[in-house]
Amino acid sequence: MKVAIIGAGFTGMTAALDLAEAGHDVVIYEKSAIAGGLASGFKAPGWQDSVETFYHHWFQSDAAMKRLVKRLDFEDQVRFYTPVSVMYHEGKFYPFDSISAALRYPGLGFGIHKIRFGFVGLYLRLTKNWRALEKETARDWMNRWAGEFVYRTMWEPMMIGKFGERYADRVNMAWLWARISARTTQLGTFEGGFQALIDHFVEKLRSLGVTVRFNTEITALEPLSDGKIRLRIGGGAPEYDRVLATCSPEALTKLVPALTAEYRDSLKELKSIGAVVLVIALRKPLSKEGYYWYNLPKSAGFPCLALVEHTNFVPRDRYDDQTIIYAGDYLAPDHENFSLSKEDLLKKMIPGLKKINPDFNEDWIVDCWKFSTPYAQPIPFVDHSEKIPDIRTPVPGLYFASMSQVYPYDRGTNYAIDIGAKAARIVMDNL
Ligand SMILES: Cc1cc2nc3c(=O)[nH]c(=O)nc-3n(C[C@H](O)[C@H](O)[C@H](O)COP(=O)(O)OP(=O)(O)OC[C@H]3O[C@@H](n4cnc5c(N)ncnc54)[C@H](O)[C@@H]3O)c2cc1C
Numbered sequence: 001m002k003v004a005i006i007g008a009g010f011t012g013m014t015a016a017l018d019l020a021e022a023g024h025d026v027v028i029y030e031k032s033a034i035a036g037g038l039a040s041g042f043k044a045p046g047w048q049d050s051v052e053t054f055y056h057h058w059f060q061s062d063a064a065m066k067r068l069v070k071r072l073d074f075e076d077q078v079r080f081y082t083p084v085s086v087m088y089h090e091g092k093f094y095p096f097d098s099i100s101a102a103l104r105y106p107g108l109g110f111g112i113h114k115i116r117f118g119f120v121g122l123y124l125r126l127t128k129n130w131r132a133l134e135k136e137t138a139r140d141w142m143n144r145w146a147g148e149f150v151y152r153t154m155w156e157p158m159m160i161g162k163f164g165e166r167y168a169d170r171v172n173m174a175w176l177w178a179r180i181s182a183r184t185t186q187l188g189t190f191e192g193g194f195q196a197l198i199d200h201f202v203e204k205l206r207s208l209g210v211t212v213r214f215n216t217e218i219t220a221l222e223p224l225s226d227g228k229i230r231l232r233i234g235g236g237a238p239e240y241d242r243v244l245a246t247c248s249p250e251a252l253t254k255l256v257p258a259l260t261a262e263y264r265d266s267l268k269e270l271k272s273i274g275a276v277v278l279v280i281a282l283r284k285p286l287s288k289e290g291y292y293w294y295n296l297p298k299s300a301g302f303p304c305l306a307l308v309e310h311t312n313f314v315p316r317d318r319y320d321d322q323t324i325i326y327a328g329d330y331l332a333p334d335h336e337n338f339s340l341s342k343e344d345l346l347k348k349m350i351p352g353l354k355k356i357n358p359d360f361n362e363d364w365i366v367d368c369w370k371f372s373t374p375y376a377q378p379i380p381f382v383d384h385s386e387k388i389p390d391i392r393t394p395v396p397g398l399y400f401a402s403m404s405q406v407y408p409y410d411r412g413t414n415y416a417i418d419i420g421a422k423a424a425r426i427v428m429d430n431l
Contacts, residue, residue, distance in 0.1 A: 003427065004029060004231055004238070006218050006255075008248035009037025010413045011149050011401050013201050014068065014420030015244050015427070020208040022428055027240075028210060029233070031217035034195070035202050037246075038373060039413050041195035044281065046320035049192035052370040054277050055308045055326045060412035065188075065320070073203055077191040083292030083313040087154075088300055093291060093356075097185045099125075102154075113150050120146040124180045130407070130408045134174035134384055141173040157297040160306030162330050163273060166294040167379050174408040175380045182409060189314060194413075201356035223255045223395050234385040237365070242427050244399045246376035246420070248272070249389070252400055260394040269387055270404040275376035278345050281366040282323040287312060288359050294356060303352045322366055327352065333374035342370035378404040378411060391419075391426050399423055 001024050005012045008030035016026045034040055041050030058065050060080065071074055086093035089107035096102055108114045120142070127133075133141065138159060142151035152337050155176065159168040190197045202212055206229060220232035221243060228239040245252055249267040253259065259267075287294075292312040296302035310324040327349040331337055346368050353360045381387075388405050401423040406415035 001025065001241045002239075003027075003242045003244065004229075004240040005244045005246065007037060008032075008035035008202070008214075009246055010039060010416035011246040011420040011423070012037075012244065013205060014417045015246075015401070015424040016205050017071070017201075017208070017429065018421055020205060020210045021426075024428075026205075027238075028205070028212045029216045029218050029231070030212065030214050033084070033214050034198075035212065035214075036195060036375070037341035039194045039196060041193045042369070043195075044319075044367060045384075047318065047322075048147075048320075049191070049314060049318040050195035051279060051310060051319070051324055052194050053279070053308070053369075054275060054373070054376070055310065055328060056194050056413070057189055057313065058412070058414060059182065059188065060184040060186045061182050062188070062412070065414045068417050071106060072197070072201055074197055074200055076188070077196065078188060079191055079314070080186045080188045081313055082186050085293035085295065085299050086291045087295050088297055088302075093294060094290075096295070097293075107153050108150065110342070113147060113153075116146045116300065116328035117150045117154065118358050120150075121180065124177050126195050127177070127181075130174040130177050131385065133174045133177050134380070134408065135382060136173050137169060137382060138171050138173045138176040145184050152429070155261075157299065158295060160294075161298065163379055163413050164330070164332060166272070167273070168331070170379075170381050171382055172382050174381050174384070175370045175410060178409045187313065193314075214380060218255065221258075221395075221398065223258050223397070229395070229397050229398060240397075242399070242430075244396050244401060244423055244427060246401055249400075249402060249404050250375070252402075256393070256395060256398065258395050263389060263394050266387065266389040270296040270374050270389070271381075272404065273334075273336075273377040273379060274333040274372065274374040275328060276345070276351055276370070276372040277326055277328040278342065278368055278370050279326065280325040280346065280349070280353075281319070282325060282364040282370045283366055284364050285309070285311070285316070286325055286353060286360060290362045296352065301351075302355065303327070303348050307352060307356060323364075325353070326337055330377050338372050338374075340370075345370055375403075378407070380407055384408075391423050392430070399427055 002052045005028045041052045068430045070423040085097040087096040222230045229243045249270045306328045308326040400418045403411035409415045
């Protein structure tokens with residue numbers, strides 16, 4: 001069978017691996033010049049490792065990633081570190097990456113709030129019953145069990161940062177459960193960065209006979225009367241027995257006019273938010289304490305949600321002794337940061353850098369790069385599991401797998417690998 005895959009992210013590449021190993025003839029079409037999609041990276045002159053365009057790490061609990069790395073024979077390149085994540089309270093930052101660190105955090109006082117926070121955290125680590133949790137918003141559930149003070153202090157700033165004022169109160173509790181229950185304090189990456197694994201993955205696919213065509217955007221998909229699907233590409237119209245699309249739900253509606261109204265409506269119901277990230281290279285370390293991840297409340301005047309000092313995770317000597325910082329934010333795609341130049345975005349971020357380290361000086365800046373995507377974070381509302389479109393679309397032979405369908409888990413490379421494998425199984429079952 002001739003199978004086309006649209007997108008060389010983790011979903012598309014994993015599906016290609018399984019299909020090629022089962023003996024199918026697979027072509028991946030990727031509009032960018034490199035593979036990896038949202039997890040791809042770049043390298044400035046002098047750097048040994050690439051840096052992801054959007055900050056990336058993975059967790060000890062990411063079983064699908066571990067299996068993939070083993071299959072690709074890349075285990076000796078895995079690096080796990082235990083960098084420190086911090087939260088803000090009255091002008092200072094405190095470690096906040098485990099239940100025990102959270103219990104020492106002064107923002108909750110030392111009485112009933114801390115006890116409720118601890119019990120709720122423990123319950124969420126232990127329960128598997130996410131279906132009951134998706135019936136309620138995270139705000140209502142937390143207000144009831146952890147208390148309004150705990151929700152407002154601990155969770156609301158993160159929910160607002162991730163989903164904006166518009167959606168923060170509407171996200172269901174299963175999403176927050178998935179974040180709390182599936183994460184570890186040890187964080188993983190690869191020698192060379194995620195791009196090193198991704199490039200190795202492409203080589204493995206090619207060795208199995210998969211064709212990977214970069215700089216090739218698919219502009220339309222048309223079902224034909226003989227059951228095949230025609231792809232529209234500038235200058236060509238190849239036909240395939242099966243097609244798997246791994247783009248965003250919105251992009252799929254534009255690519256396939258033949259989708260039924262019902263499936264199209266289910267795609268439109270899948271809301272998401274974008275992201276804008278500025279990567280900044282500095283001559284000196286920013287964090288005096290060596291912290292990796294700063295959760296920043298916008299209510300305290302910070303210009304972004306997260307400030308990530310990547311070189312407190314991966315050693316600076318991999319980057320020509322430069323410090324690599326991400327200033328990142330989840331924003332609706334019509335937010336002004338999407339259209340700002342990198343210089344103007346940098347000007348907006350500088351007060352945040354000075355708040356973190358008052359000695360910071362603009363002379364420390366070596367360079368900066370701006371990255372943005374309108375599709376960064378799916379938004380799950382109450383009863384979301386009932387609203388996820390099937391991987392099989394109503395167009396015979398056309399399949400769809402995206403970040404919006406990995407629920408109840410939050411999007412991530414581990415879950416992209418999972419859904420890519422699931423999509424390949426469904427394609428093969430239907431052959
Ligand atoms: C800010 C941010 C931080 C993140 N942090 C982490 C993290 O720390 N850890 C983690 O594991 N995950 C993280 N993620 C999530 C992770 O990057 C994604 O879950 C994962 O990469 C999704 O893979 P995918 O293959 O489904 O989609 P994508 O990576 O989006 O791949 C889809 C591919 O399809 C291509 N494409 C789309 N349309 C077409 C077309 N018409 N023709 C040809 N090609 C097309 C795109 O160019 C893209 O390469 C983060 C994401 C963001 C945005």
